Amino acid sequence: MSTLRFQALKDAADRKPVKFEETDKKSVIFGSNVFNDKAMRQFLTPDAYKGVKDAIQHGTKIDRKLADYIAMGMKEWAVAKGVTHYTHWFQPLTGTTAEKHDAFFETSYDGSDPLEKFGGGQLVQQEPDASSFPNGGIRNTFEARGYTAWDPTSPAFIFGTTLCIPTVFISYTGEALDYKTPLLRALNAVDEAATEVCKYFDKNVKKVTATLGWEQEYFLVDSSLANSRPDLLLTGRTLLGHTSAKGQQLDDHYFGSIPSRALNFMRELEEECMYLGIPVKTRHNEVAPNQFELAPIFEETNLAVDHNSLLMDVMSKVAERHDFKVLFHEKPFKGVNGSGKHNNWSLATDTGVNLLSPGKTPMSNLQFLSFFINTIKAVQEYEELLRASIATASNDHRLGANEAPPAIISVFIGAQLTKVLEELEGVTKGKLSPEEKTDLKLNVVGKIPDVLLDNTDRNRTSPFAFTGNKFEFRAVGSSANCANAMTTLNSIVAKQLKEFKKEVDTLIEKKDLKKDEAIFNVLREYIKQTKNILFEGDGYSDAWEKEAKKRGLSNHKTTPAALKAKVSKKALELFHDLNVMNHVEVEARYEIELEEYTKKIQIEGRVLGDIARNHVIPTAIRYQNTLIENVRGLKEIFGKDFEKIAKEQIFLIKEISAHIEGINTNVEAMTEARKKANALTDAQKMAEAYCDKVKPYFEIIREHCDKLELLVDDEIWTLTKYRELLFTR
Numbered sequence: 001m002s003t004l005r006f007q008a009l010k011d012a013a014d015r016k017p018v019k020f021e022e023t024d025k026k027s028v029i030f031g032s033n034v035f036n037d038k039a040m041r042q043f044l045t046p047d048a049y050k051g052v053k054d055a056i057q058h059g060t061k062i063d064r065k066l067a068d069y070i071a072m073g074m075k076e077w078a079v080a081k082g083v084t085h086y087t088h089w090f091q092p093l094t095g096t097t098a099e100k101h102d103a104f105f106e107t108s109y110d111g112s113d114p115l116e117k118f119g120g121g122q123l124v125q126q127e128p129d130a131s132s133f134p135n136g137g138i139r140n141t142f143e144a145r146g147y148t149a150w151d152p153t154s155p156a157f158i159f160g161t162t163l164c165i166p167t168v169f170i171s172y173t174g175e176a177l178d179y180k181t182p183l184l185r186a187l188n189a190v191d192e193a194a195t196e197v198c199k200y201f202d203k204n205v206k207k208v209t210a211t212l213g214w215e216q217e218y219f220l221v222d223s224s225l226a227n228s229r230p231d232l233l234l235t236g237r238t239l240l241g242h243t244s245a246k247g248q249q250l251d252d253h254y255f256g257s258i259p260s261r262a263l264n265f266m267r268e269l270e271e272e273c274m275y276l277g278i279p280v281k282t283r284h285n286e287v288a289p290n291q292f293e294l295a296p297i298f299e300e301t302n303l304a305v306d307h308n309s310l311l312m313d314v315m316s317k318v319a320e321r322h323d324f325k326v327l328f329h330e331k332p333f334k335g336v337n338g339s340g341k342h343n344n345w346s347l348a349t350d351t352g353v354n355l356l357s358p359g360k361t362p363m364s365n366l367q368f369l370s371f372f373i374n375t376i377k378a379v380q381e382y383e384e385l386l387r388a389s390i391a392t393a394s395n396d397h398r399l400g401a402n403e404a405p406p407a408i409i410s411v412f413i414g415a416q417l418t419k420v421l422e423e424l425e426g427v428t429k430g431k432l433s434p435e436e437k438t439d440l441k442l443n444v445v446g447k448i449p450d451v452l453l454d455n456t457d458r459n460r461t462s463p464f465a466f467t468g469n470k471f472e473f474r475a476v477g478s479s480a481n482c483a484n485a486m487t488t489l490n491s492i493v494a495k496q497l498k499e500f501k502k503e504v505d506t507l508i509e510k511k512d513l514k515k516d517e518a519i520f521n522v523l524r525e526y527i528k529q530t531k532n533i534l535f536e537g538d539g540y541s542d543a544w545e546k547e548a549k550k551r552g553l554s555n556h557k558t559t560p561a562a563l564k565a566k567v568s569k570k571a572l573e574l575f576h577d578l579n580v581m582n583h584v585e586v587e588a589r590y591e592i593e594l595e596e597y598t599k600k601i602q603i604e605g606r607v608l609g610d611i612a613r614n615h616v617i618p619t620a621i622r623y624q625n626t627l628i629e630n631v632r633g634l635k636e637i638f639g640k641d642f643e644k645i646a647k648e649q650i651f652l653i654k655e656i657s658a659h660i661e662g663i664n665t666n667v668e669a670m671t672e673a674r675k676k677a678n679a680l681t682d683a684q685k686m687a688e689a690y691c692d693k694v695k696p697y698f699e700i701i702r703e704h705c706d707k708l709e710l711l712v713d714d715e716i717w718t719l720t721k722y723r724e725l726l727f728t729r
């Protein structure tokens with residue numbers, strides 16, 4: 001009997017829900033481990049408090065002396081809560097978060113005067129040993145130098161006994177080495193551009209904030225079962241495994257109640273989130289068995305991105321206490337739904353207006369339409385770049401597969417708004433007659449209802465859908481850092497809004513149009529230009545692929561193909577013009593992402609080869625030997641008649657041999673393909689070789705292994721099966 005698998009199954013079967021009791025009401029504990037406004041008022045001097053507030057609201061610099069005062073207050077607050085260490089918490093380009101813990105504790109050089117210390121220097125700047133973070137050649141590795149600096153727009157928080165200070169991560173030459181730095185710059189760019197456009201409608205607007213509400217999908221698998229699968233442990237997904245007889249056909253998980261072990265995990269997770277100020281609100285089962293979703297109330301984008309990264313950390317830690325492993329991979333199991341991370345996005349003014357929410361007056365609706373149409377135009381203009389922003393080896397399994405948003409970027413807006421755009425397309429060129437203006441105000445712009453009914457019943461197949469008061473970017477992968485997608489989206493919208501402003505101003509100055517006439521004129525042209533990106537039909541259908549091709553939309557199904565758009569002239573210019581990233585920074589990211597792709601496929605190839613040869617083949621041979629033994633016995637008893645009686649067994653013996661042969665030759669060939677790929681020096685070419693020459697073997701090898709799984713005696717099969725991974729709770 002296979003000991004590991006059956007021990008794991010026994011462990012999982014014996015589990016009881018891990019007890020959990022909430023400490024207090026959510027509203028009471030919310031944010032109590034965050035150095036938020038309330039804590040700052042209490043622990044900072046009025047000057048220091050004002051300094052932080054200015055930095056948050058106006059981006060003013062915090063000088064060293066002020067930093068000392070802030071650090072003192074922060075330390076006092078943290079120590080009062082039992083904190084002993086501090087860390088600069090940041091998001092290197094590896095996709096996870098990084099931290100290096102230092103104790104507050106210090107002594108004098110001779111060991112006297114033990115003291116808890118933390119000064120402005122430690123708050124504002126720190127040098128982690130960064131030699132092993134990916135940097136795409138920006139910073140020569142031997143220098144091993146980058147520094148982290150506090151980002152005051154994301155508050156410090158306590159996790160365990162550590163004070164975590166959200167920081168940016170920059171090289172000594174000033175280039176961004178992390179996700180946060182370009183995101184902050186993009187948010188700044190969209191703020192500037194959107195504020196200017198808002199001034200057409202309301203002079204009081206001083207700041208526009210991009211908002212983000214992510215929805216995180218994930219799988220929970222019992223930790224013993226997960227530990228019994230080397231592929232899950234090493235690659236985050238199952239590289240083989242025959243589909244379970246029961247999958248998600250019945251949709252019973254989606255509508256079912258949350259299993260009690262999972263429920264207790266969620267309750268504890270939510271409590272942790274409350275302490276950390278992550279405003280989680282909804283939890284429910286997803287479509288696939290053992291798949292769940294969690295979503296917060298939306299927040300300012302930088303904070304929301306930090307909260308999502310933090311959440312993923314916290315989830316893994318809380319899951320351990322409940323004997324679960326969380327799977328963030330986009331496609332951990334073949335044949336059942338994958339996971340995504342919908343990014344709900346909008347723009348909000350400091351006067352409290354959601355710019356993507358239809359208003360009550362014609363003027364506010366014209367503002368809504370301006371932002372709505374400009375977003376569509378931005379997506380249309382930069383669809384390839386947007387696709388590139390979500391390209392990873394793991395998300396390739398989702399995009400273009402039959403159950404997720406396709407690799408083609410299109411925008412869904414619903415029937416009501418489609419009709420509005422059609423009417424606006426007919427607006428007269430140049431000056432408008434008083435009658436036309438009145439008609440537009442009363443019958444077109446004025447008639448946009450403030451609740452868009454058909455958008456609540458949305459098209460689930462669209463990668464970028466307008467959902468009533470926000471756009472929902474659905475193609476983002478569940479394991480991704482939202483920063484990548486959000487940096488791109490906010491940059492392209494910023495660029496587009498600047499363009500819009502320029503065009504409107506030109507019409508006002510040169511053609512003597514009134515402001516609203518100019519806006520109508522520009523929007524009309526945008527509507528005409530963006531028709532190819534709008535799509536209301538079934539995004540999963542083959543017909544759409546053909547149609548999209550005719551429309552000239554890109555359809556990059558793999559990461560190496562998609563990533564090229566990142567370093568196109570157009571993309572480099574965009575990021576450069578907005579001061580989001582210079583060429584070096586963009587190219588470094590592109591290289592890092594290619595490398596990451598190559599490494600992922602390389603690891604998967606190795607793990608698959610290893611499992612196929614060291615688990616599957618030996619097990620198959622053991623079973624084949626049992627069959628041979630059986631045939632030999634039958635021959636002994638029945639003599640020359642044995643062949644008829646042992647017919648099935650002999651057939652099986654041959655079939656097993658054929659699959660073993662299939663595995664061996666294909667693993668050999670895959671290894672050869674890897675060697676060839678490894679010899680390439682160009683990162684793009686290497687990634688392409690891994691994609692086109694190495695990866696195709698995965699399916700062939702898997703096919704043989706999965707067939708053997710069906711043939712071989714269940715008692716001796718070493719790998720925990722799909723039905724066990726998916727239906728044990």
Ligand code: ADP
Binds near residue numbers: 296344345467
């Ligand atoms: P669902 O898509 O699951 O039906 P909702 O439409 O209520 O749920 O909201 C989905 C997500 O959209 C939530 O996480 C919510 O915080 C977010 N959201 C709602 N309004 C905005 C907004 N103005 N900006 C950004 N995100 C938003």
Ligand code: MG
Binds near residue numbers: 342472
């Ligand atoms: Mg949603």
